[in-house]
Amino acid sequence: MRSIHLDTAMNIAVTFLPRHEPVPLPPIAFIGGGNMAKAIVGGLIKAGAAPSDFEIVEPSPEARAQLEHDHGIVALAEPGPALGRCGVVVWAVKPQAFAAAAKQVLGFAPDALHLSVAAGIPTQSIADWLNVQRVVRAMPNTPALVGEGMTGLYARPAVDAAGRKLVEQVLAPTGELLWVEREERLDAVTAVSGSGPAYVFYFIEALTEAAVELGLLPEQAHRLALGTFKGATSLALNATEEPAVLRQRVTSKGGTTHAAITSMESSGLKEQFKTAIRAAHRRAEELGEEFGRAS
Ligand SMILES: NC(=O)c1ccc[n+]([C@@H]2O[C@H](COP(=O)([O-])OP(=O)(O)OC[C@H]3O[C@@H](n4cnc5c(N)ncnc54)[C@H](OP(=O)(O)O)[C@@H]3O)[C@@H](O)[C@H]2O)c1
Structure with missing residues (x-):
């Protein structure tokens, strides 16, 4: 994975991270076990993670059965205390389902870093809905499903360098990453690489x-x-x-x-x-x- 940190238009630093090295990640929760979640989970398992490193909340029985068949992960039908052990919660629901899903998760993972891949949901809304501050918003694109994606990332000020590193490791299987320092630039990322x-x-x-x-x-x-x-x-x-x-x-x-x-x-x-x-x-x-x- 290549990670690009974009500070300002004048100051671009590019770092190369190893692609398939096993990483010491905390347990990761996924809210939504659809295409995007499966692409990330599948990539992390390939890179050395174990099925027990994940908690996935997925209401559809068919999708849960698929996760068990493909990755050996027994997903949860609804959020519960199991989410408490997770250091990162990845929000992989459709944008229109986010607010309702947040209501169900509220209080189960108060100390986790929250990483949203849902298009268009501002981090302020996520912070308000979940009563948390450590929120990162990602704008991936569909080639992420084959590990060739281009993802724009924005971190709220409460996310420190270690939090950013953690996010880079979680999203490593999706392809390249680019940090932007102002959230509104994710709208430009959406218009350029998202679409x-x-x-x-x-x-x-x-x-x-x-x-x-x-x-x-x-x-x-x-x-x-x-x-x-x-x-x-x-x-x-x-x-x-x-x-x-x-x-x-x-x-x-x-x-x-x-x-x-x-x-x-x-x-x-x-x-x-x-x-x-x-x-x-x-x-x-x-x-x-x-x-x-x-x-
Ligand atoms: N796919 C991409 O390439 C891509 C690219 C850029 C951004 N994204 C973003 O990634 C997010 C996920 O996309 P996707 O393609 O993975 O969608 P998806 O395949 O539809 O997966 C979303 C999953 O979330 C489940 N869900 C619905 N309500 C839920 C709830 N309250 N709690 C937990 N899970 C719930 C859905 O179940 P049901 O089907 O039963 O409703 C579905 O299985 C979207 O916000 C999208 O904007 C995706």
Whole structure:
């Protein structure tokens, strides 16, 4: 896992943490045992944690049976005193279910650090609902489900360096982490990396459709589009130059790439794309206000 700590726009420190080293974690509770919880738990077990290191609260009998089958964890149907042994409580319920779930958990884990992966719920609401101060809010994205996620993190001031480290260890199986120092920046994280996989899928779709229209078979088009995104991303990750420089390097005047980029520029594609990201950002702000009011 690579953890990036972003203090200000001018001060970025990047640290690399070992990916599969067993870590001395306290018992961890999960409220909600769905996709996100399973991705984290599965990754931690792979890294050396034992099924007995987890308490999972999950109302659905089918989901509880799945957790027992996949990971040997006997989940709780509702919160109870067992949560008291947990040093971290991970909130992995849907945003609209958070306030009701918090009411049920209230008082069972007063000393734990609370880590929410629920989109849009402000830490102030979580602190109020649970009467706690040590709250971290995470904004993961769907590639977290395959260990390739990009997660933005914000910690309330009551969370110290050891608390942040603990959160990094819990989320290590999901991929890369980036700390932001102001909570409202999580709305930007939501608009960029949270919704971002959908933008990438959209461009993969467009490239695939164009390839088919040019006469390639759908399977060929699909492979070319996916392989191009994967390869270009890999090249950008390994390069010291900015993507703009990499792009200019393959855009010789009068060539094919130049023809395509000129067409994109003249139709204002980049500006339209940035307008779309701003729309996602506005929606993240609105949803935060809506969810934060629920109680
Ligand atoms: N999946 C992703 O890639 C992703 C990415 C970014 C953020 N997130 C965030 O992660 C959170 C979880 O997402 P998910 O995809 O894991 O959702 P999910 O698969 O629906 O899991 C949520 C689980 O919580 C259970 N639940 C509902 N009410 C509960 C309660 N009161 N106490 C305990 N558990 C309860 C649900 O049971 P029922 O089905 O019976 O209601 C469900 O099994 C969401 O807030 C989402 O915004 C997810």
